[in-house]
Amino acid sequence: MDVLLQILGPILDPWTLALVAAGTFAGIYVGAIPGLSVTMATSILISFTHAWDVNEALALIAGVYVGGVYGGSRTAILLNIPGAPSAVATALDGYPLAQRGEAGAAIGLTTVMSVIGGMIGVAALALFAPPISQFAILFQSRDYLLLGLIGILLVGSLSGDFTRGAFAGALGVLIGMVGLDPMTAQGRFTFGTIHLMGGIHYVVAMIGFFGVAEALMQLRDINLPAVKQNVSRIVPAWRDVRRYLGLAIRSSGIGTLIGALPGTGGDIAALLAYDQAKRTVKNPEVPFGQGAKEGLVAPESANNAAVGGAFIPMLTLGIPGDAVTAVIIGALFIHGLKPGPLLITETPDLFRFIVGALVLANAFLLVFGLTGVRVFAKVIECPKAVLVPLIVVLSAVGAYAIQNNPVDIVWMLGFGVLGYAMKLYGFPVAPVILGVILGPMMDANYRRAMIGARGDPLVFLWDFVSHPISLGLSVAFVAMLALQLRGPRKAA
Numbered sequence: 001m002d003v004l005l006q007i008l009g010p011i012l013d014p015w016t017l018a019l020v021a022a023g024t025f026a027g028i029y030v031g032a033i034p035g036l037s038v039t040m041a042t043s044i045l046i047s048f049t050h051a052w053d054v055n056e057a058l059a060l061i062a063g064v065y066v067g068g069v070y071g072g073s074r075t076a077i078l079l080n081i082p083g084a085p086s087a088v089a090t091a092l093d094g095y096p097l098a099q100r101g102e103a104g105a106a107i108g109l110t111t112v113m114s115v116i117g118g119m120i121g122v123a124a125l126a127l128f129a130p131p132i133s134q135f136a137i138l139f140q141s142r143d144y145l146l147l148g149l150i151g152i153l154l155v156g157s158l159s160g161d162f163t164r165g166a167f168a169g170a171l172g173v174l175i176g177m178v179g180l181d182p183m184t185a186q187g188r189f190t191f192g193t194i195h196l197m198g199g200i201h202y203v204v205a206m207i208g209f210f211g212v213a214e215a216l217m218q219l220r221d222i223n224l225p226a227v228k229q230n231v232s233r234i235v236p237a238w239r240d241v242r243r244y245l246g247l248a249i250r251s252s253g254i255g256t257l258i259g260a261l262p263g264t265g266g267d268i269a270a271l272l273a274y275d276q277a278k279r280t281v282k283n284p285e286v287p288f289g290q291g292a293k294e295g296l297v298a299p300e301s302a303n304n305a306a307v308g309g310a311f312i313p314m315l316t317l318g319i320p321g322d323a324v325t326a327v328i329i330g331a332l333f334i335h336g337l338k339p340g341p342l343l344i345t346e347t348p349d350l351f352r353f354i355v356g357a358l359v360l361a362n363a364f365l366l367v368f369g370l371t372g373v374r375v376f377a378k379v380i381e382c383p384k385a386v387l388v389p390l391i392v393v394l395s396a397v398g399a400y401a402i403q404n405n406p407v408d409i410v411w412m413l414g415f416g417v418l419g420y421a422m423k424l425y426g427f428p429v430a431p432v433i434l435g436v437i438l439g440p441m442m443d444a445n446y447r448r449a450m451i452g453a454r455g456d457p458l459v460f461l462w463d464f465v466s467h468p469i470s471l472g473l474s475v476a477f478v479a480m481l482a483l484q485l486r487g488p489r490k491a492a
Contacts, residue, residue, distance in 0.1 A: 011360055016059045020357055023063020024364040030064070031071020032083045038068030042327045046334065054335040054350070059357045061331065065324050066361035069266055069303055070114045070369060073296075077106050079391060081211040085202065085437055086266035086303035088430050089274040091210065093288060093295030100291060104373055108234040109293060110300045111369030112241055113248045117301030118362040120252035121259065121308025126355045129312045129344070139261060141448035142463055146473040147261075148442035151268060151434060153480045162484045164427050172435020173442070175200055182440075183447060195407045202436040204399050204408045205415050209429040211395035212416020215388045217423060234373050240293070247277055247294060248301040255302030259309025266303030266310075267437060273302030308358060314339055315351060 011017060030041045041064050049057035072084030077094035090110070097106040152169045178189045179199025190196040251273035258269035277288075277298035284292040314325040329339050337343065337350070344351045399412040419429045453460035464474045 011356065016056065016357070017360065019056055019059040020063040020360045021364050023060040023065075024067040024361050025063075025368050027064035027067025027069075028071040028074070028365070028368055031068035032074040038065060038084065038324050041068060042324050046327065046331045049331070050334045054332075054337065055353055057331060057335070058328075058350075058354060061328060062354065062357040063361045063364065065328075066118060066304070066307055066358065066365055067368070069307055070111070070118075070300070070365055073110050073114070073300055074107065077110065077296075078103055079211070080214045081391070081395070082206060084267075085206065085433065086270050086299070086306075088206070088210075088267065088433055089270045089299035090296060092274070092430060093290070093292045096289070096291035097293075097296075102291070104234045105236065106293075106296060107373050108370060109236045109240060109244075110296050111366060112236055113244065113297045113301045114304040114369065115362050115366045116245070116248050117252040117255060117304040118307060118365065119359070120249065120301075121256050121305035122355060122358045122362065123308070124256040124260075124305075125308040125311050125315075125358070129316050138469055140463075140467070140470070141445040141452065142460075142467075143469050143473055144261075144445040145442055145449055146464075146470065146477055147268070148438045148445070150473070150477055150480060151271060151438050152431075153477070153484060161426070161428075165431050168422070168428050168431035169435040172205075172432035172437075173439035174435075175205060175432070176202070176436040176439025177443065182444060198403075200411055200436070201403060201408065202433065204411050205436050206433050207395045207399050208412040208415025209419035209422075209432055211391055211398075212413060213419030213423060213429060215391045215395070216416060216420040218388050218391075234370055244293065244297045247281065247297050250280075251277065251298040251302040252305035255305030256309040258302070259306030260312045266306040267434075269306040269309075270299035270303040271434060273298040304362075311354065311358075315343055315354070 027038065027041065031038055042061055045057075045061055045064060049060060069084065069086060072082050072087030073090045073094065074083065076082040076087040076091035077098050080091050080095040082088045082091050094106050094110070097103065152166070152173070174189070176199075178196055180186065180190075180197050181188055187197060254273045254276060255266070255269040258272060259265065274295060277294050281288075281292075281294045284294050286292050288295050310325045314329060332339050337347065395412060395416075396409050399408045400406060419432075422429055422432075449463070450460055453463060464470045
């Protein structure tokens, strides 16, 4: 009974209830604005909640976290501009649905499946935190390197053309390598200019390749009338929820496991879930990439499930599951708490409070996610002569707001032109963003793995086949590469 009361604590306390509601509402709209990340919002919150009671601070942060992960899907569906990297996969099928006038149905389905995924992630946090965290801690640097390589290989299935998808992913890795070497501090692809020494922020690239490129594509059809959105029915029919429930549960499982792996997060979870759906769903109503609802269900349930998963290593091992939980670790330290194996045993009431706050945040997500859709849908019904300049202006504001650096606006425009050219010639842009995100992670883990092998290439290669997890991932990598190469050969 005491355990249940501690979990229900955020619900029974009106002030905590209000904080979670406010955080979830704010998170949805912060997540919907490209350039305003959940990590940034959480960092700002810590600066003025450090003097609060720890439960009140965590209640507000939990709401912003849950709402922010979901919020990126709004602009991904309506404008083809993912508000967050975890919504990149959502844009692949969400935007075609909006172009057919089904934005209301897409957002409604996305909201319900996000809540289902979020609840499954929280349930995993409450029930399976110790065993999942023990499995996650077994991953070594070489395993994260393999995960990154597998992620790059997945671009072939995302784009439908392995060669062009792999090229786009490699281009993204190249962009992600720009800046100072993290170990030697030597410039890489900086060409002697100080403006490149800090690297290129992935959100700047994301805004350019998606926002500005889409605006340029819209200019080609500037005189076409805007698509009227059907928002008469936002709440999805029960038969649709029941139809996609199995896919949502499978995708949520993927999201929880990926979220529990330190340093991964919702963007990789959404990508893997989308690929899993594309491989396992036999007869979608329309092909993936052309408005398949399965392409919304899988990534959105996965990236929201990854929220609960990311708390698992953070609370039980003191290792952040993603950037947001890294910030939350700082908040716990400020309040005199030390995340790690002793946190749950010494302060079980805090652990249960966090579980209750996340459950409540997902409940508010259902309420706020299904409201305000008509206002959002009006955006896409604006005349293109108004909408296109508005997209460019908002993109510029978002790019500048990340680091307050006007050079980022130049990069954003350059990536927009490059993304426009890629779209004209049939090259996908989503793999580029994936490469920008995964490139630095693969680089850092390759260095660590090579250091662990004492610089010996033979020892380095032996490690990949002498450890069970590494061997399993190596076999998966080779199998995926063979499958991807087999497709072009069969076509030829």
